[in-house]
Amino acid sequence: MSIWEYANPKRFMQVSGALLPWLVGLTLLTLIVGLVWGFFFTGDDYRQGSTVKIIYLHVPAALMAINAWMMMLAASLIWLVRRHHVSALAARAAAPIGLTMTLIALATGAIWGQPMWGTWWAWDPRLTSFLILFLFYLGYIALWEAIETPDTAADLTSVLCIVGSVFAVLSRYAVNFWNQGLHQGASLSLDKEENVSDVFFFPLLVCIAGFVLLFVTLVFLRTRTEIRQRRLDALEARERLA
Amino acid sequence: MRGLKKKRRIQIIVVAFVALAISTALIGYAMRDGINFFRSPSQIAAEPPTEREVFRMGGLVEEGSLRRGEGKTISFSVTDGGATIPVTFTGVLPDLFGEGEGMIGTGRYVNGVFEASEILAKHDETYMPKEVVDALKEQGVYQEPDAKDSRS
Numbered sequence: 001m002s003i004w005e006y007a008n009p010k011r012f013m014q015v016s017g018a019l020l021p022w023l024v025g026l027t028l029l030t031l032i033v034g035l036v037w038g039f040f041f042t043g044d045d046y047r048q049g050s051t052v053k054i055i056y057l058h059v060p061a062a063l064m065a066i067n068a069w070m071m072m073l074a075a076s077l078i079w080l081v082r083r084h085h086v087s088a089l090a091a092r093a094a095a096p097i098g099l100t101m102t103l104i105a106l107a108t109g110a111i112w113g114q115p116m117w118g119t120w121w122a123w124d125p126r127l128t129s130f131l132i133l134f135l136f137y138l139g140y141i142a143l144w145e146a147i148e149t150p151d152t153a154a155d156l157t158s159v160l161c162i163v164g165s166v167f168a169v170l171s172r173y174a175v176n177f178w179n180q181g182l183h184q185g186a187s188l189s190l191d192k193e194e195n196v197s198d199v200f201f202f203p204l205l206v207c208i209a210g211f212v213l214l215f216v217t218l219v220f221l222r223t224r225t226e227i228r229q230r231r232l233d234a235l236e237a238r239e240r241l242a
Numbered sequence: 243m244r245g246l247k248k249k250r251r252i253q254i255i256v257v258a259f260v261a262l263a264i265s266t267a268l269i270g271y272a273m274r275d276g277i278n279f280f281r282s283p284s285q286i287a288a289e290p291p292t293e294r295e296v297f298r299m300g301g302l303v304e305e306g307s308l309r310r311g312e313g314k315t316i317s318f319s320v321t322d323g324g325a326t327i328p329v330t331f332t333g334v335l336p337d338l339f340g341e342g343e344g345m346i347g348t349g350r351y352v353n354g355v356f357e358a359s360e361i362l363a364k365h366d367e368t369y370m371p372k373e374v375v376d377a378l379k380e381q382g383v384y385q386e387p388d389a390k391d392s393r394s
Binding site for chain 1: 248251252255258259262266270277278279280281282300335336337338339346360361362363364365366368369370371372
């Protein structure tokens with residue numbers, strides 16, 4: 001019994017099909033609890049007022065935008081090394097979800113920045129690398145669409161994914177490399193110093209869990225669609241030959 | 243990638259990652275002044291820019307230095323612990339602007355005074371409910387969070 005068994009499309013369809021209803025339910029539950037708790041049952045921040053509530057969308061979305069690219073990177077590497085088709089398709093399926101998360105993070109960040117910093121956008125290192133990550137998502141999706149042969153498309157997009165991971169890493173750690181920027185440091189870090197008061201922290205954790213589950217659910221759903229699309233294409237090709 | 247053996251594919255991937263990391267580090271190192279969003283008062287005191295250069299300066303607004311002059315013009319000092327530079331500004335300030343808070347201004351350095359044309363507030367990563375801060379202030383145990391924040 002090895003983990004690579006799940007790379008078999010048939011096995012993947014079985015397992016993901018059985019898991020999906022549970023994932024959907026759990027996602028809805030955590031997202032609703034987290035967002036309602038955050039939006040309606042927490043007080044105002046001492047300096048930001050109620051603008052602080054954007055944190056419940058912005059932080060999880062930005063986190064998942066970067067993590068989605070990291071997941072695509074892992075899937076691409078598995079494809080390059082082991083040639084599992086499900087892996088390549090999972091990377092392809094995750095891209096539009098990551099793109100949406102990036103868009104949510106950019107939009108909520110701008111809405112928060114206008115009253116707090118005094119500007120919608122600034123060419124700060126972290127903001128800039130996040131914008132480049134957004135453009136990489138667009139390029140990645142376009143490259144998949146542009147190449148007809150599935151295996152070549154998977155190879156080339158994998159290489160693009162490796163290059164783009166530079167900006168995924170930078171948008172997370174740019175604050176540490178170039179400390180003279182506008183964006184604040186990490187709100188959630190593993191060091192002991194407590195930055196975010198518990199009142200905001202616990203609903204935020206629930207929201208993050210909700211976004212992670214949402215991402216996993218959508219990736220499963222979309223990968224299943226991609227696998228079915230492949231099967232359809234194979235059937236059509238066989239029809240034409242017959 | 244197609245005609246290669248698995249071992250060779252892994253080797254290529256590892257080499258690609260090393261090359262990417264080195265090139266990113268070199269570009270980041272070469273452009274560190276351009277990538278940094280602002281300069282600190284110490285950097286400006288060490289190398290004063292010319293009067294025509296427009297740049298950004300960031301630091302903490304010094305306690306007790308904020309003066310509201312005629313009209314909408316205000317003046318204050320910005321410090322990073324090492325050097326202090328006086329600033330003048332005409333216009334509307336963002337919500338988070340205040341004494342002891344971080345700020346970033348765009349403008350020119352003329353005769354030892356930074357004439358700002360735009361001011362942004364820098365927010366640190368502390369989030370606290372209003373009620374808690376009020377309670378702490380009442381008990382007199384509230385500490386300004388910027389004391390530990392030397393990054394601004």
